[in-house]
Amino acid sequence: MAIGKLFIGRKVRDIRQANGATQAQFADMVGISTSYLNQIENNQRPVSASVLLSLAEKFGIDITELSSGQNDRLLSALTEALSDPLFETYSPSLQELKLVTQNAPGFAHALIAAHQAYRRGNEQLASLDDRLGAAPSQEVTPYDEVRDFFHFVDNYIHDLDLAAEQLATELKLGEGENYAALSGHLEAKHGVRVVRGEAGDEAIRRFDPVGRILTVSRYASAPTRDFQIAIQIAQLAAATKIDQVLKQANFRSEEAVEICRMGLYNYFAGALILPYRSFLTAARDLRHDIELLAARFEASLEQVCHRLSTLQRPGLKGVPIFFARIDRAGNITKRHSAARLQFARFGAACPLWNAHQAFETPGRIIRQTAETPDGVRYLCIATQVSKGSAGFRAANPRYALALGCEISYAGAFVYADDLDLSNRGAFDPIGISCRICERIKCTSRAVPPLKRKLVVDHRVRNPMPYEID
The missing domain is CATH 1.10.260.40 (lambda repressor-like DNA-binding domains)
Known part of the structure; x- marks a missing residue:
């Protein structure tokens, strides 16, 4: 590249x-x-x-x-913040923004945090009609603070990843049945016995520290069951390392600390079931075929897609991949990008992105070649998954998993084999978010761009009810 x-x-x-x-x-x-x-x-x-x-x-x-790396993510977040009409009198050049993110990243983070507080305050003030008397808070929410922590560390925690990989090697995970290896280690090393939950128990996982019993839902799929056991191992074996990570993160509240602790337990579990080197090797050998990788490591498609986006070990990086999980309302509930494509921090994703089409074709992997307004082209794949399997009356939420890479890496993916990557006309024009997208002729636009004026001609009705100046 x-x-x-x-x-x-x-x-x-x-x-x-x-x-x-x-x-x-x-x-x-x-x-x-x-x-x-x-x-x-x-x-x-x-x-x-x-x-x-x-x-x-x-x-x-x-x-x-x-x-590449953190500067791309910081540059994207700063660009989006400065696109707000609040800064309409200031239009920095790309070179200016790069100089700030490269030489004064702390200042860039502070400006982004200030803009987040400003937006939250505006949103809360706008809804005061049903919240009279409630003082709007402009503090960064603990959830957003944790999300930003993982975003700016490249979704890779080196010490946890190494520890999980070492344990996976000792347990020979991936060479036999993961459940036997994980449950056997939990009992032999930590004195914790794994049992199945009762029929009416809605908890996916429940740990009794006195009786040393881990109860896992009897309805959980094998990948979910194994992942929950791996989380329990993380709580017992990686607590000290996780405390060190949390201390260095300097979160503002105890709530953020505990939310991040949960995320770090999940990180260790994913790194244990999908150990770095063997997973990276398999991803290369299988050309990122997510279904084959899931079968190879006895994991779910979501676990595989998420892990692919974390392969950022210094000196041993995988393909820079973006990954997102989207619900049917278009909310992005998980997101990370090691590529130049960065997800919007506010608003929904572009409606032209193939992730939304995954709900129309359950059980299939759909492909798209796309180009963002900055001229960067991508290979995008998406598929729908369902969570939960506890019967007819149980809630079984559905999500779209979306991942992809810049087109220069497409040869590493089996999904690109029969696509015409040389024909620029075959690439769909997508954006990051309508509010910051500069494509003025897009008929799928949900809202106008923030920094552009609208022109309304009452004599003519085009596909868009207004023109963008």
């Missing part, structure tokens, strides 16, 4: 300082002049390909880590 101009002065400075070198010493090690290094560190000049290769060779730096 071609790499455009890279202004990564802060990263280069961090590498130099981590090696305890002055600018002159570091420039000599890289093979460039001190003045050029000074310009690079101050983002006055981009890093050349030769300098990138020198950094990779001399300091073991993964070039893909320098050219």
